[in-house]
Amino acid sequence: MSGFLVVERVSAGYGLASVLRDVSLHVDKGEVVAVLGANGAGKTTLLRTIYGLIAPTSGRVVFEDADISGTPAHHIVSRRLAMVPEGGRLFTFMTVKENLELGAFNPSSRAETRRNLEEVLTLFPILAERGSQLAGSLSGGERQMCAIGRALMSHPKLLALDEPSAGLSPGMVEKVFDFIRSVVASRHLTILLVEQHVEDALEIANRAYVIERGEIVKTGTGDALMQDQDIQRAYMGL
Ligand SMILES: Nc1ncnc2c1ncn2[C@@H]1O[C@H](COP(=O)(O)OP(=O)(O)OP(=O)(O)O)[C@@H](O)[C@H]1O
Numbered sequence: 477m478s479g480f481l482v483v484e485r486v487s488a489g490y491g492l493a494s495v496l497r498d499v500s501l502h503v504d505k506g507e508v509v510a511v512l513g514a515n516g517a518g519k520t521t522l523l524r525t526i527y528g529l530i531a532p533t534s535g536r537v538v539f540e541d542a543d544i545s546g547t548p549a550h551h552i553v554s555r556r557l558a559m560v561p562e563g564g565r566l567f568t569f570m571t572v573k574e575n576l577e578l579g580a581f582n583p584s585s586r587a588e589t590r591r592n593l594e595e596v597l598t599l600f601p602i603l604a605e606r607g608s609q610l611a612g613s614l615s616g617g618e619r620q621m622c623a624i625g626r627a628l629m630s631h632p633k634l635l636a637l638d639e640p641s642a643g644l645s646p647g648m649v650e651k652v653f654d655f656i657r658s659v660v661a662s663r664h665l666t667i668l669l670v671e672q673h674v675e676d677a678l679e680i681a682n683r684a685y686v687i688e689r690g691e692i693v694k695t696g697t698g699d700a701l702m703q704d705q706d707i708q709r710a711y712m713g714l
């Protein structure tokens with residue numbers, strides 16, 4: 477199987493608890509690919525496996541033709557894969573600006589860090605206003621923007637977002653999706669998006685995978701899955 481990111485028949489879990497079973501998916505360059513599924517289905521575990529936080533028990537993860545299965549997370553970052561973890565995981569006792577600077581791919585290159593910071597602040601002007609504020613005092617939506625901004629500071633080729641709209645009010649959810657759209661348009665990024673807001677996710681995704689109890693049970697284009705009656709019943713309340 478060829479592709480930009482290829483997950484090939486991966487099984488993984490925690491100790492003796494197996495979570496992912498024989499999961500295969502691929503993401504091509506420039507695509508937005510969504511991963512949908514209920515609570516506990518294994519979405520975060522899938523991202524953790526791709527990002528080297530969990531080693532697969534079988535199968536492999538290939539990025540730009542290199543086998544990266546089980547590669548330590550800090551090496552993954554240098555391959556320019558970035559992730560916005562569930563809940564953002566900001567350093568709450570550091571300022572917004574400090575959080576952003578921590579995301580820099582190459583902190584020794586000040587010029588590059590400054591340029592990345594300018595770009596991120598242009599994309600999310602609110603973060604410039606809040607630069608010296610402690611990250612822990614941001615609103616939920618601002619926190620997500622800061623977490624996305626921090627991930628963008630490493631100039632990633634592939635950005636994974638783990639439920640970026642979780643816990644946000646409907647207005648804020650719209651804002652976060654608007655930001656994702658603008659990032660896609662302005663940065664030509666490849667995105668792997670885990671979401672529970674299924675309609676919004678399918679609207680911006682080229683393709684999506686549905687995961688149930690650790691297995692991929694369905695895949696298709698965003699449009700096709702939007703029309704799929706099983707998906708509508710299970711995830712859209714229609
Ligand atoms: N650190 C861990 N140790 C043991 N089991 C875990 C651990 N993290 C997650 N699990 C279990 O693995 C399964 C999949 O969890 P995961 O976090 O991947 O689900 P998810 O699809 O991301 O769910 P959610 O939508 O609620 O975030 C669940 O049964 C969960 O209890």
Ligand SMILES: [Mg+2]
Nearest residue numbers: 519520521562
């Ligand atoms: Mg999760």
